[in-house]
Each structure stands twice: as C-alpha cells, then as structure tokens.
C-alpha cells in the first residue's frame with residue numbers, strides 16, 4: 584500500500600526541491616551571491632598582491648650577494664621570536680596565503696559556472712568570451728601551476744638543481760642557470776603582470792572605488808603595479824643570465 588503524504592508535508596517538500604536552502608549566516612548569504620563571490624576575489628587578490636610586492640622587494644636582496652639574501656631568508660624564519668616560536672610567523676603567513684589562493688580559485692570557478700549558466704543560448708566560446716576574461720582564467724591556471732613548481736623549486740628544493748636548505752641565493756642561481764627554469768619563470772612573470780593589470784582594476788570596481796573621475800587613475804595604478812612587479816621579478820633571472828648575479 585502506498586504511503587499517504589499530508590498536503591502540508593507535500594508543500595514543504597516541493598518548496599525545498601524548488602529553491603536552494605537560504606544560508607543562515609550573513610557570511611553564508613554573502614558567499615552565495617555573485618557580489619559576495621566577487622568581494623571574496625577582490626579581498627583575497629589584494630592580500631596576495633601585498634604579499635607579491637613584499638616578495639619582489641625581498642628578492643632584490645639577491646643583488647647584494649649571498650650573505651644578504653641568505654641572511655634575509657634566515658630572518659624570515661626567526662621573525663616574531665621569542666614571542667612566537669621558530670618559523671611560526673612564516674607558517675601564519677603560509678596558512679593565510681593558502682586560504683587566499685583557495686578562496687580566490689573557488690570563487691573564480693563558481694563565478695565562471697554562473698556566467699555560463701546565465702547565458703540564454705549556448706555559443707562558441709571563442710567568439711564571445713572577452714579577451715580579459717580568457718586571459719584571467721588561463722593566467723590563473725598558469726599561476727596556480729607555477730606556484731606548485733615554485734614551492735618545489737625554491738622552498739622545498741625538490742626540483743632545484745642545487746636544492747640546499749637555507750641557501751636561497753645558490754638555489755636561485757641554480758634555477759636560472761637552466762633553460763627550462765628561465766622559460767617557466769618568464770612565462771609565469773608575464774602571467775603575473777597581466778593578471779594584476781586586469782585584476783587590480785576589477786577589484787577596485789567590486790569594492791566600490793571606481794568612478795568616472797577615478798577610473799583613469801585606477802587604470803594607471805594597475806598598469807604601474809603590473810609593470811613594477813613584472814620587471815622586479817624578471818630582474819632576478821636577467822641578473823643571473825647576464826652574470827651580474829653568480
């Protein structure tokens with residue numbers, strides 16, 4: 584015998600299947616909205632941008648010789664001591680960076696799915712997806728792959744031809760003494776520049792900083808940041824290739 588369902592139960596069931604459950608918390612509701620995902624992308628992107636500015640500036644220590652560069656890497660590990668234990672500050676930063684990368688990637692993926700789902704008619708991607716959107720998606724994938732390679736190269740030393748712990752100077756010289764090391768880093772540095780150029784401007788618009796009077800200044804800032812970071816990062820392999828760093 585079929586089980587009877589009361590009318591109010593049926594109503595409840597159909598309501599539940601029609602609409603996704605509304606998240607209870609403000610954070611959950613924000614995450615579910617398009618603007619919420621864009622805000623997550625903007626904030627995590629700006630956090631990573633700050634890290635990149637500091638990282639690029641720190642890398643320039645390579646031009647002052649092995650003692651300065653290796654001493655700087657050692658200082659990073661002792662930062663915050665004795666209040667914090669050895670390497671704790673570094674690990675706090677790493678956890679923050681991983682959280683930012685994951686949040687940025689997941690929000691980007693979900694936004695691109697929503698974008699596809701919102702299209703009334705399926706069309707050939709090549710013709711309609713904007714140049715910037717395509718560059719951002721592919722650039723993001725290239726950067727994610729690069730970060731994995733880069734950590735195996737200069738943090739763990741696994742794929743580095745020298746791979747000595749605590750000696751980033753020698754490891755950097757070893758990387759840029761190989762043709763593939765240079766190819767990987769040059770491609771990644773150009774991807775970083777293009778990503779920041781578009782990403783910084785988009786983030787500013789999402790966070791409400793854009794206006795007809797400010798947009799020119801924001802675009803100039805985005806271009807300036809992209810150029811300084813790309814050239815700053817590229818100066819290291821160029822230094823090794825030209826023999827300035829050896």
Ligand code: HEM
Pocket residue numbers: 635638642656659673677680726730733734737738751755768771772775816817819820
């Ligand atoms: C020529 C360019 C670059 C050089 C020479 C360089 C150098 C280094 C070195 C030596 C380390 C190890 C630091 C240490 O363990 O003390 C490192 C770590 C790292 N770099 Fe770079 N880097 C470059 C570009 C980049 C770029 C473009 C990104 C991001 C897109 C990046 C992200 C990272 C991250 C996430 C780490 C891991 C930090 C950690 O050890 O926890 N780097 N880099």
